[in-house]
Amino acid sequence: MRLGSIPERLSRDRHNLGAASHIEVDQAAARRLGAGPLLERICPAHVYTQGPDGAIRINWAACLECGTCLALAPPGVLTWRYPAGGAGIAYRHG
Numbered sequence: 789m790r791l792g793s794i795p796e797r798l799s800r801d802r803h804n805l806g807a808a809s810h811i812e813v814d815q816a817a818a819r820r821l822g823a824g825p826l827l828e829r830i831c832p833a834h835v836y837t838q839g840p841d842g843a844i845r846i847n848w849a850a851c852l853e854c855g856t857c858l859a860l861a862p863p864g865v866l867t868w869r870y871p872a873g874g875a876g877i878a879y880r881h882g
C-alpha cells in the first residue's frame with residue numbers, strides 16, 4: 789500500500805472547527821520575550837505569524853495539536869488547550 793507524501797497524507801485529515809480559538813497569546817509577554825520568531829519557526833502548520841506591528845496572529849483553525857508550541861514557547865506566552873466539544877483535528881491514515 790502506498791502511503792503517499794506527507795502533504796497527501798495530511799490532506800486526509802479532518803478539521804472540525806470550533807467556535808473560538810483554543811490558543812491565546814499574551815502579546816505583551818511575547819513582545820517582551822521576543823517569542824514571535826520562535827513561534828513562526830517551530831509550528832509545522834504555520835499557525836503563528838508576526839505582523840509588522842509585532843503582534844502575533846493565530847490561524848488556530850490550522851492547528852495539528854502537536855503540542856510543539858506549548859512545549860517550546862517561553863513560559864507565560866501561550867494559553868493552549870485542546871479544542872472543546874470534539875472540535876479540532878481528526879487524523880486519518882496519516
Ligand code: SF4
Pocket residue numbers: 830831832833834835850851852853854855856857858
Ligand atoms: S500545537 Fe502544533 S500545530 Fe498547533 S499551533 Fe502549536 S505547534 Fe502549531
